[in-house]
Amino acid sequence: MNEQALDFLSTLLDTPSPTGMEMDAQRLWAEYIKPFTDEQQCDAYGSTWAVLKSKNPNAPTLMLDAHADEIGFSIRYITDSGFAHVERLGGSDVAIARGRKLRFFGTDGEVIGVIGNTAIHIRDDGDKAPKVWDLYVDFGCDSREEVEALGLRVGDRGVYCDGPLMLNDGKRLVCRALDDRLCGFILAETARKLKEEGTEPEWNIVFANTVQEEVGCIGAAMLTYRLRPDAAICLDVTHATDTPGLNAARYGDVRLGKGACLCFGPACHPNINARLELVAGENNIPMQRETSGRTTGTNTDQIFRSRSGVPATNLSLPLRYMHSPVETADMTDVQSTIDLLAAFIRSLKVTDNFYHKLGL
Numbered sequence: 001m002n003e004q005a006l007d008f009l010s011t012l013l014d015t016p017s018p019t020g021m022e023m024d025a026q027r028l029w030a031e032y033i034k035p036f037t038d039e040q041q042c043d044a045y046g047s048t049w050a051v052l053k054s055k056n057p058n059a060p061t062l063m064l065d066a067h068a069d070e071i072g073f074s075i076r077y078i079t080d081s082g083f084a085h086v087e088r089l090g091g092s093d094v095a096i097a098r099g100r101k102l103r104f105f106g107t108d109g110e111v112i113g114v115i116g117n118t119a120i121h122i123r124d125d126g127d128k129a130p131k132v133w134d135l136y137v138d139f140g141c142d143s144r145e146e147v148e149a150l151g152l153r154v155g156d157r158g159v160y161c162d163g164p165l166m167l168n169d170g171k172r173l174v175c176r177a178l179d180d181r182l183c184g185f186i187l188a189e190t191a192r193k194l195k196e197e198g199t200e201p202e203w204n205i206v207f208a209n210t211v212q213e214e215v216g217c218i219g220a221a222m223l224t225y226r227l228r229p230d231a232a233i234c235l236d237v238t239h240a241t242d243t244p245g246l247n248a249a250r251y252g253d254v255r256l257g258k259g260a261c262l263c264f265g266p267a268c269h270p271n272i273n274a275r276l277e278l279v280a281g282e283n284n285i286p287m288q289r290e291t292s293g294r295t296t297g298t299n300t301d302q303i304f305r306s307r308s309g310v311p312a313t314n315l316s317l318p319l320r321y322m323h324s325p326v327e328t329a330d331m332t333d334v335q336s337t338i339d340l341l342a343a344f345i346r347s348l349k350v351t352d353n354f355y356h357k358l359g360l
């Protein structure tokens with residue numbers, strides 16, 4: 001991976017994108033992907049997409065989706081003595097919140113606060129996880145007026161301060177919100193790879209960075225309705241189960257460094273999965289499998305049932321410690337996922353159609 005790409009990844013990860021406030025990160029992403037694509041747009045709520053156009057006017061459209069938003073906290077109530085109680089924005093893990101630093105975004109810009117942690121010596125509940133309403137953010141103020149003077153009000157949102165960190169000489173990447181910013185990066189790098197290889201895809205390729213996944217896969221639903229793709233691959237993260245205390249019998253066997261993980265289940269179209277497995281095999285690209293007995297818990301669930309149904313699947317990057325400030329991914333998985341998507345796109349013929357057929 002080149003230095004320019006790694007710089008972009010680092011800047012993207014350092015740019016907060018709490019659900020519903022994704023535009024700063026979206027503008028950055030659109031600017032990066034612009035030279036590799038023909039068209040860039042965003043919709044009313046900020047889902048942003050870039051199109052690589054086929055020369056064929058009758059070409060079908062493949063949508064590649066990742067989500068642009070990240071979990072966080074939102075101010076619910078500011079006490080007279082200047083502490084802010086918070087609401088979870090998406091699936092934030094309350095059990096690990098105390099003692100952490102947060103960046104909040106108020107009317108006058110960024111304000112740093114810390115989530116108070118009553119000392120273990122004088123805490124009644126010992127090691128028990130708090131309720132979300134037990135958490136409070138300390139902005140260094142002594143009154144509500146002082147907090148408001150910093151530009152903070154009920155509804156203002158924040159994310160953890162934790163930025164990107166490489167472990168073991170660049171082998172593993174640690175950051176908050178690798179879910180799913182890392183997949184947005186993969187989309188942009190796939191576009192760059194295609195451009196640099198001079199690939200002229202037979203299908204139109206839409207690179208979609210959708211908003212509000214963490215609160216119900218909402219941006220992907222809006223955008224799939226608008227763009228009417230003929231097939232889609234949803235990129236998200238999945239739980240790596242290769243750390244102590246996880247049971248493969250219960251959660252499956254997914255490892256860092258073994259490639260993207262393809263989901264098999266009712267929402268994931270067998271014809272797209274078959275093509276992805278074929279392409280991975282032909283190009284010696286590692287890939288893992290996982291299963292989901294119902295829907296997938298990702299944007300795939302909104303994409304595949306849009307309008308009259310879109311052949312879609314869910315391809316995931318293995319991730320340790322999901323929804324924590326130390327989400328951890330393997331950089332070889334990032335590269336092999338880019339390679340897989342580029343190979344899949346090169347395999348598409350204008351006559352391809354992933355629908356089931358009766359064959360009568």
Ligand SMILES: [Zn+2]
Nearest residue numbers: 179180236237
């Ligand atoms: Zn996600």
